[in-house]
Amino acid sequence: MSLVLIAIGLLMASALAALLLARAPRLATICGVGGAMLAGLVGLIPSLRVLLTGAHESCAMAWHMPGGSLHIGLDAVSAVFLIPIFLLTALAALYGGAYLRPFWGKRSIGFAWFCFNLLTACLILVVVARNGLLFLMAWEGMSLASFFLVVFEHDKKNAREAGWLYMVATHLGTAFLLIFFALLWREAHSLDFDRIGALAPGIANAAFLLALIGFGTKAGFMPLHVWLPEAHPAAPSHVSAVLSGVMIKTGIYGLVRTLILLGHPPAWWGWALVGIGLSSGILGVVYALAQHDLKRLLAYHSVENIGIIVLGLGLGVLGLSTGHPLVAQLGFGGALLHVVNHALFKGLLFLGAGAVAHSTGTRDMERLGGLAKTMPWTALTFIIGAAAIAGLPPLNGFVSEFLMYYGALLACLPGGMANPVPAVGLVAGLALIGGLAAACFAKAFGIVFLGEPRTDAARAAHECNWAMRLPMIILAAACILIGFGAPWAVAALKPAIAGLTGVPAAQIFGGAECSMMLLMKLTIGFAAVAGIVVLLGFIRQRLLKNRPVRQAPTWDCGYAAPTPRMQYTASSFALWFVDAFRWVLRTERRRSLPQGYFPDAAFMTTETPDGFRELVFRPVFAQIRWALASLRWIQHGRLQLYILYIAVTLVALLIWYASCL
Amino acid sequence: MNAIPWINMIVALVLAPLLPGVINRTKARIAGRDGAPLLQLYFDLWKLLRKGAVYSRTTTWVFRAGPLIGLAAVLGALLLTPFGKSGAVLAFDGDLVLFAYWLGLMRFVTVLAALDTGSSFEGMGASREVFFSALAEPAFLLGLLGLARATDAISLSTILPAVTAATWLAMGPALALIAAAWLVILLAENARIPVDDPNTHLELTMIHEVMVLDHGGPDLGLILYGAALKLWVMGALLVSLLTPVRYGVAWQDALVFLGGMLILAVGIGLIEGAMARLRLARVPQLLMGALALVALALMLIMK
Structure with missing residues (x-):
């Protein structure tokens, strides 16, 4: 526990130092990057220890705030979320140091690192907070720090709009x-998480719905996701990696913590979660398919992957509420492993997209192509991330989806759930999402890295330097490692699953032997295929040894x-x-077709704006704005009157408080 | 260790290239021709493996890795495929998911190798391939889910042997619906008529053949062999489902299964001989139809 506090301290100190050194970009960078990496190393130690042993460490201090104590704690569930935070922020910082180099002298680098390290500290604090007020403070700090990072390039209009x-x-x-927390406070008379006990069903349902919307907005549940595909691409790429890789997971963490706090769930929570998971997962990937901006495409994939995680949570909740412990363990296990996996491959992919943008100056896929030749390392790591996010074996994405499939299949057997419809939906949904995601990443990798460069900028691309390459290589290696090491990775999650299901860790998955054997066979299958690839490569090399191997142009008919x-x-x-899903996508086409015998230049562009934003949120907010226009006289821009407002409010509250005593 | 699954797998490895031969021969006979020899694919493979190679200047290592990973992935699926009523080499609960995803990996690398050539032609094929397979995947997995429910098992090697005459008597209509859907998926995934025409690649309507246009020599050999194995593994699931006989004696079951595979190949040949290829725009409807059949089967099984 104390090491986590030291990590937070390191981050805060380095954040302040970077801010003070804002005039000297080099020193500020060294401070920011060094602080984040050191904190990552320091923080990983207790996180791994708690994850592996299942111990629970906590620390409570009295403070002058209402609603309990300054209480932080570290259990296996927190550790599952902390490990990707420490790992990804450390690697993203290393990458960011090099990535922000072109902005030296143009932007305040010191402020950027202040925000980055503050964001990291708040992320950690959100996950270890065991008091509602502390949680909300960290939550708000996280939101503000990430806001300033999103508007880092504030001279661009779309960055400002995205930030807003x-x-x-x-x-x-x-x-x-x-x-949500006010409700819990009223019921439990404390905001300390360990004082919040069983609630009346009505209150629990209300709390669940509030948490679903509140945390769902941060996680990016469809249709609350509208900010995500705008904000994540606008930020610098190492920040996008952190936002997509770990920040939106705090929404999932909040939901998981809520499920633990609220105790035994009713079945409809599971139905709701599966429904949200399906809509986020399928619509997320469908929107992703229609994008040409590489980072926007990745941002929509975050919506999709959050959907997959929520599907796993939904299956877990259904398993708990209908009394199928193994299904619950597999659902939660798949969800938790996918949290870690998504941080790894989405972080990797955003860093790769950043390397592309850094090197070519564009994120528009239609202007790229052929980068595999000029950026071999980025291409290699990107293809590993792409295969992993598409859930293809033998990588980590497959392992977490396999756990969910397995749980859903068990739920569908005659001895499984009385109503297997959500489990059937999960299998069908995961299969569809898997197919669509594979298609989308075939597109993303194929168009950007393969073929011939489509523009001069793409032709002039160059590989990024080692500080940017190394984080991508480490993340890609982690994807492979969790894939082949599935039995051990899943075994490490047992204490966390135990925390969610209330079953002792030793009995998760029906005991140690059982799950180890099954996943070991998965690993054997992976190893067999990897071995065959090497063998076939060797055979082909021998076959071609004394034969002519020529280079020629691609067959052009x-x-x-x-x-x-x-x-x-x-x-x-x-x-x-896009054609098959045009009823949701509503892609806009603008074109001018060639006409006449000697046609002029023709063009065609397509654009797919977010349907929910255009059709739901924009009209609703326009109405709200219209309705509130009559109150605009309050906002006159005179500072002294604003101060008066504050004073009047405080006095009114004081009077109210005194009258309550 | 039981040697029978290994022997079965070797038989599959040897016999797989025979299936396209049988299909083509059947087709030729219907058209009134003699057709190519039954062993034509073996001759082709032998010739291709002894050739040199020509690589496009546009391509990278992705193009060269494609055939290797593609064949290895389908071999991974073969490891999990039961031989009729006899279990596979590698069997575990949930292996059906890995089976489907190995085929997914094969598709992914084939598509990337196609995009690596920079040819718009191959891009076209790749685009169609990923779209049609994304539609086929849910139907395939839901069919397996229905069978899992019907037999109370979740490994390919326990589900398919458990489909016996009694299962067919109890829920024949549902199993028939799943079999029909799987046949559609098998035709679509293996680039057969009515979805794709394996005979030509220089038409704008082709899918699989156009993706491998730039491969030659040993690489093309690996791809052709991989395609034959893919037909074998998907055919094996369908044949196991459709043969409700189980003797319990290895060689008898093997003979029944091989007979079934032969009939399947002749059946595909008959379909190809009797039908024209569908218009591309109709293919998604065909696949959605397969999905609808599976959904109906699931309703019947779960009631």
Whole structure:
């Protein structure tokens, strides 16, 4: 526990130092990066220890705030969320040091590192807080720090708009959390998590719904996700990796913690979670398919992966409420492992996208191509991340999805759940999401890295330096490691699953032997295929040894002058999907077709704005704005009157408080 | 250790290239031709493996890794495939998911190798491949889920042997619906008529053949062999489902299964001989139809 506090202290100190050194970008960078990496190393030790032993460490101090004590704690559930936070922020910081180099002198680098390290400290504090008020303070700190990182390039209009949208969305979510904690406070007379006991069913249901909306906004549940595809691409890439990889997981953490606090769940919570998981998962990937901006595509995939995690949570809740412990353990286990996995591969992919943007100056996939030749390391790590996020074996994404599939299949057997409809939905949904995600990442990798460069910028691409390469390599290695080491990775999660299901860790998955044997066979299958690849490669090499191996142009069907612009584009690759899902996507096409015998230049562009934002939120907010216009006279911009407002409010509250005594 | 699954797997490895031969021969006979020899694919493979290679200048290591990983992935699926009523080499609860995802990996690397050539032609094939398979995947897995429920097992090697005459008597209509859906998926995934035409690759309507246009020599050999194995593993599931006989004696079960595979190959040949390829825009409807059949079967099984 004390090491976690030291990590937080290190982050705070380095954040302040970076802010003070804002005039000297080099020193500020050294402070920021060094602090984040050191904190990551220090913090990983207690997190791994708690994860492996299942011990519970906590520390409570009295403070001058109402509603309990300054209480922090570290259990296995927190550790599952802390490990990706420490790992990814440390690696992202190393990457960010190099990534922000072109901005030296143009932006305040010191402020950026102040926000980054503050964000990291708040992320840690959110996960270890055991008091509602402390949790909310850390939550707000996290939101503000990430807001300033999103608007890092504040001279760009879309960055400002994205930041504004994010600010509004996150505070609407926080408003629900305020009510949520107020409700718990009223019921338990304390905000300390360990004092919150069983609630009456009506209150528990209300609390669950509030948590679902409040935490769901941060996690990006469809349709509360509208801020996510705007804000994540706008931030610098190492920040995008942290936002998508770990920050939105705090929403999942909040939900998981809520489930633990609220005790035995009714079945409809599981139904609701599976429903949200399906809609986020499927619509997330469908929207991703229609994007041409690489980082926007990745941001929509975060919505999809949150959907997958929520599907696992839903299965777990259903297993708990209907009395199928093994199903519950597999559902929660899959969800928790996917939390870690998504941090690894989404972090990796955002860093890769950042390397591409850094090197070519564009994120528009239609202007890229052929980067595998000029950026071999980025390409290699990106393809590993792409295969992992598509859930393909033998990588980590498959392992977490396998646990969920397995749980859902068990629930569907004759001895399983009385009503297996959600489990059937989970299997069908995961299969569809898997197929669509594979298609989307075939597009993302294929169009950006393969083929011929489509523009001069793509032709002039160069590999990034080691500080940016190393984090990607480590994350890719972690993806492979969890894939092949599935039995051990899943075994390490047992204490956390025990925390969620209330079953002792030794009995999770029906005892140690059982789950180890099954997953070991998975590993054997993986190893067999990997071995066959090596063997086949060797055979082919021997076969070609004394034979002619020539280089030639791609077969062009006899057409004499092919150009790179004739290649299949991202839009054309996704056309089938965009067509099939046009009833949700509502893709806008603008085109001018060639006309006449000597046609002029023709063009066609497609754009897919977020349907929920355009059709739901924009009209609703326009109405709200119209309704509130009559109150605008209060906002006149005179500071002294604002101070008067504050004073009047305080006095009124004081009078009210005194009258209550 | 039981040697029978290993022997069965070797038989599968040897016999798989025979299936396309049988299909083509059947097709030729219907059309009134003699057709290529039954062993044509073996001859082709032998010839391709002794050739040199030509690689496009546009391509990278992804193009060269594609055939290796693709074949290895389908071999991974073969490890999990039961041989009729006899279990597979590797069997565990939930292996059906790994089976489906090995085929997914094979598709992923084939598609990337196609995109690596920078040819718009191959991009077109790749785009169609990923779309159709994304539609086929839920139907395939839901079919397996229905069978799992019907037999109270969740490993391919326990589900399929447990489909016996008694199972067919109890829930015949549902099993028939699943079999029909699987046949559609098998035709779609293996680039057969009515979804794709394996005979030509220079038409704008092709899917699989166009993706491997730039492969040659040993690489093409690996791809053709991998395609034959894919037909084998998916056919094996369908045949195991459709043969409710189980003797319990290894060689008898093996003979029944091989007979079933032969009939399946002839059946595919008959379908190809009797039908024209569908218009591409109709293919998604066909696959959605398969999904609908599976959904109906699930309702019947779960009631």
